[in-house]
Amino acid sequence: MAKELIKGNTAVAEAALRAGLEAYFGYPITPQSELLEHLSGRMPELGRPFVQAESELGAINMVYGAACTGKRVMTSSSSPGVSLMMEGLSYIAGTEVPMVLVDVVRGGPGLGNIAPAQGDYNQIVHGGGHGDYRIIVLAPSSVQEAVDLTALAFDLADKYRAITCIMLDGSIGQMMEPAEIPPMQPLKTDIPDWAVRGARDGEKRLLTSINLDPPAQEAMNLRLMTRWQAIERNEVRYKGYYLDDADFVVVGFGTAGRISLSAVRAAREKGLKVGLLRPITVAPFPNTVLDELTEKVEGFLVVEMNAGQMLEDVRLMVRGRKPVEFFGRMGGVVPFPDEVLTEIERLVKGPRTTDGHPRDRWLARLAETIG
Amino acid sequence: MVVTDIPTKIVYERPEALDPRVTHYxxxxxHGVAHRLVAExxxxxxxxxxxxxVASVGCSVFAYNYFNIDFVEAAHGRAPAMATGIKxxxxxxxxxxxxxxxxxASIGMGEIVxxxxxGEQITVIFINNxxxxxxxxxxxxxSLPGQVTSSSPTxxxxxxxxxxxxxxxxxSTLTGSSYIVRRSLHNFRETRRAKKAIRTAFEVQKQGLGFSLVELLSNCPTNWGMSAVESRDWIEERMLAFYPLGDYKVSSAVADIKI
Structure with missing residues (x-):
C-alpha cells in the first residue's frame, strides 16, 4: 500500500479500525479529537459501535463493559481526560479484561494547555489508579511508528488480558507525516472463555474486581504481578542509535527521543561519540540494555518534555555507577535540537558527577534561562 | 380417613434465574423481593x-451472587455506562x-442521564430506600427533608x-427515555404492580423501544432503626408523599405493549 500524508490522530484511529477495533467509546478533548471524529464516521460505516460518551468517566466504563465481552475495544483522550479515566482503568486492570487506551499527552498540571508534553509518564507508567497493577505503555516517535504500534497494542492487550496504552505526545497526534496504514484485518471471531455473553451453556460467568477476602485478593495480585514479570521478560522494545561505539548515551522517548536523535546526529558530525537509546515500551522499561550500557559508557543525558519522570527509572537502573544528567522542557514547551546538543556538549566536556540530583542542576540552569 | 389423592399443583417456586442461596441482606x-421480581x-x-x-456499588454489590445469569460488577455509579458498552x-x-x-442519583447521575x-436500549432497576x-x-x-441519618443527625x-x-x-423529561415509572415494595398490591412494571421494562428493551427504568421505593430497616413492619409503614406514610407512584414516561410505542 502507498504512503499517504496523514495526521497522527487520524492514522491511529484508522489503524485501530483495521486492526479489528470492534467498539469505540470516547469524549472530545484537544489535542485528541480527530481520533474520535475519524471513528465517528468510519465505525458506523462498518456497522461497528461508536458512542460519544457523556464524559471520560462514561467512556472508560463503556469500554469496561464492552471489554467484558472479549471484543477489541478502545478509548482515547488527552491528559485531563485520562486523569478522569483512572478509576475505570484500575477496575479494568482488576477485572483482567483487555483494552487499548490512547493518551494524546498535553501540557499540565490542571487544564494546562493543548501543546505537546510528556507529563503523563508517571500517571500512565507508574499507575494513577488505585491498587497494584501495571499497564503496557507504548511511546511512538512518528506517525508511522504510532500506526505500527496500534495493531501491536491490541495483540498485547489480548495476549496478557491487560491494558495497553499508546502514549502519543500531542505533537505526534497533531503532526501530518507520510505513513502507510496496513490493510483491513477481519474481526476477531474467537470469544475468550471468560467473556460474558449470557449463560447460554448453563455456565454462569462473572467479571468483577471485588475480592472481599484479603488472601483471595492477594492471590489475584500475585497473578497480576506474575503476568507483569512475563511482560517484562517478553515485550521490551526499544531502538538504539549509534550505540556500538558510544561513550555517552542520550535517553529519550517519543518526541523527545526524536528531537534528541537530531541532536545526536549533530554531535556525531562534531566528532562526539554519542548514541541514543529510545524506549518504545516505556513499560516494560528497557532495563537490561540500560544496565549493559551503564557498564560501557561514561555518562547519560535523559531528555524529556516534563520535569524528569522517566529520569527516575533511568537512575534506578544506573544506580549511581555513572553520571546521569537531565534536560527537559515542561508545560507544553518543546525543546529544540540545538538545546539538546548544548546539553550533550556540556556532558561530554564535564566536569561530571554522580553526586546530588540531576534535576536540581537542570532546574538551576533552566531558572537562569526562562526565569 | 386419610385422603391421598388430592391433586397437587405448584403455585410458588424459586425462579430459575435465582440462585438457591441465602442472601446477605x-x-x-x-432487596430480596426486588431480586425475585427481576428473576420472575x-x-x-x-x-x-x-x-x-450489571451490579452496582452499595448493598446490592453482591446481587450477582443471587442470579443464575452472567454478571459484571461496575464501579460506583457507572453501571449505565458499563451496560451501554455491553449492549x-x-x-x-x-x-x-x-x-x-x-x-x-448521586455519584452516577451523569451516567444515568x-x-x-x-435512548440506550437497557433496563434499569432503581432501588430508592x-x-x-x-x-x-x-x-x-x-433522603427526605428532616430525615435523621448518620450524616444528618439532626x-x-x-x-x-x-x-x-x-x-x-x-x-422522564428526557426525550430519549421511553418507559419511566415509580412503584413501591411496601405491600402486596404494589409489589404485584412493581412486578408488572419490571416485566414491561424488559419487554421495552426486548422490542428495541428504548431506555426503561423502574424506580422501586424500598426500605432499610437496619439503618432506619425500625422493624420490617414499621419500615414498610414508613414508606407508605412518608415516602409516598414525596415520591408519588405512577407512570412518568410511557412512549406511545410502549403503551401498546400487552403483557
Whole structure:
C-alpha cells in the first residue's frame, strides 16, 4: 500500500479500525479529537459501535463493559481526560479484561494547555489508579511508528488480558507525516472463555474486581504481578542509535527521543561519540540494555518534555555507577535540537558527577534561562 | 380417613434465574423481593440465558451472587455506562443494571442521564430506600427533608443539605427515555404492580423501544432503626408523599405493549 500524508490522530484511529477495533467509546478533548471524529464516521460505516460518551468517566466504563465481552475495544483522550479515566482503568486492570487506551499527552498540571508534553509518564507508567497493577505503555516517535504500534497494542492487550496504552505526545497526534496504514484485518471471531455473553451453556460467568477476602485478593495480585514479570521478560522494545561505539548515551522517548536523535546526529558530525537509546515500551522499561550500557559508557543525558519522570527509572537502573544528567522542557514547551546538543556538549566536556540530583542542576540552569 | 389423592399443583417456586442461596441482606429488607421480581420476569420471558446483569456499588454489590445469569460488577455509579458498552456490542442480549439511590442519583447521575438521553436500549432497576445502606445509613440524595441519618443527625436541613432528588420525574423529561415509572415494595398490591412494571421494562428493551427504568421505593430497616413492619409503614406514610407512584414516561410505542 502507498504512503499517504496523514495526521497522527487520524492514522491511529484508522489503524485501530483495521486492526479489528470492534467498539469505540470516547469524549472530545484537544489535542485528541480527530481520533474520535475519524471513528465517528468510519465505525458506523462498518456497522461497528461508536458512542460519544457523556464524559471520560462514561467512556472508560463503556469500554469496561464492552471489554467484558472479549471484543477489541478502545478509548482515547488527552491528559485531563485520562486523569478522569483512572478509576475505570484500575477496575479494568482488576477485572483482567483487555483494552487499548490512547493518551494524546498535553501540557499540565490542571487544564494546562493543548501543546505537546510528556507529563503523563508517571500517571500512565507508574499507575494513577488505585491498587497494584501495571499497564503496557507504548511511546511512538512518528506517525508511522504510532500506526505500527496500534495493531501491536491490541495483540498485547489480548495476549496478557491487560491494558495497553499508546502514549502519543500531542505533537505526534497533531503532526501530518507520510505513513502507510496496513490493510483491513477481519474481526476477531474467537470469544475468550471468560467473556460474558449470557449463560447460554448453563455456565454462569462473572467479571468483577471485588475480592472481599484479603488472601483471595492477594492471590489475584500475585497473578497480576506474575503476568507483569512475563511482560517484562517478553515485550521490551526499544531502538538504539549509534550505540556500538558510544561513550555517552542520550535517553529519550517519543518526541523527545526524536528531537534528541537530531541532536545526536549533530554531535556525531562534531566528532562526539554519542548514541541514543529510545524506549518504545516505556513499560516494560528497557532495563537490561540500560544496565549493559551503564557498564560501557561514561555518562547519560535523559531528555524529556516534563520535569524528569522517566529520569527516575533511568537512575534506578544506573544506580549511581555513572553520571546521569537531565534536560527537559515542561508545560507544553518543546525543546529544540540545538538545546539538546548544548546539553550533550556540556556532558561530554564535564566536569561530571554522580553526586546530588540531576534535576536540581537542570532546574538551576533552566531558572537562569526562562526565569 | 386419610385422603391421598388430592391433586397437587405448584403455585410458588424459586425462579430459575435465582440462585438457591441465602442472601446477605438484612431481615426484612426488600432487596430480596426486588431480586425475585427481576428473576420472575426473566423466567417468564425465557431470557435467563440471554441476559447480562450489571451490579452496582452499595448493598446490592453482591446481587450477582443471587442470579443464575452472567454478571459484571461496575464501579460506583457507572453501571449505565458499563451496560451501554455491553449492549452496544451484544445488541441481541437483555442488559440491565441494578442500582441503589446513592449509586444512581448521586455519584452516577451523569451516567444515568447520559444513558437515558441516548435512548440506550437497557433496563434499569432503581432501588430508592432514601439512605446509603452499605456504608451505614448516611444521608442519600433521596433522603427526605428532616430525615435523621448518620450524616444528618439532626435531620436533613434542606437549607444546608439540599433537597432530595426525584429521579423518575427528572429522567422522564428526557426525550430519549421511553418507559419511566415509580412503584413501591411496601405491600402486596404494589409489589404485584412493581412486578408488572419490571416485566414491561424488559419487554421495552426486548422490542428495541428504548431506555426503561423502574424506580422501586424500598426500605432499610437496619439503618432506619425500625422493624420490617414499621419500615414498610414508613414508606407508605412518608415516602409516598414525596415520591408519588405512577407512570412518568410511557412512549406511545410502549403503551401498546400487552403483557
Amino acid at each position: 438484612c431481615p426484612g429488607c426488600t 420476569a426473566l423466567d417468564e420471558m425465557g431470557e435467563v440465558e440471554n441476559t447480562i446483569g 452496544r456490542v451484544l445488541p441481541d442480549r437483555l442488559v440491565f443494571t441494578y442500582q441503589g439511590d446513592g449509586d444512581l 447520559g444513558a437515558a438521553s441516548r 432514601a439512605t446509603y445502606g452499605m456504608t451505614g445509613g448516611q444521608m442519600a440524595p433521596t 435531620g436533613r436541613d434542606v437549607t444546608r443539605q439540599g433537597h432530595p432528588i426525584q429521579t423518575a420525574e427528572l429522567l
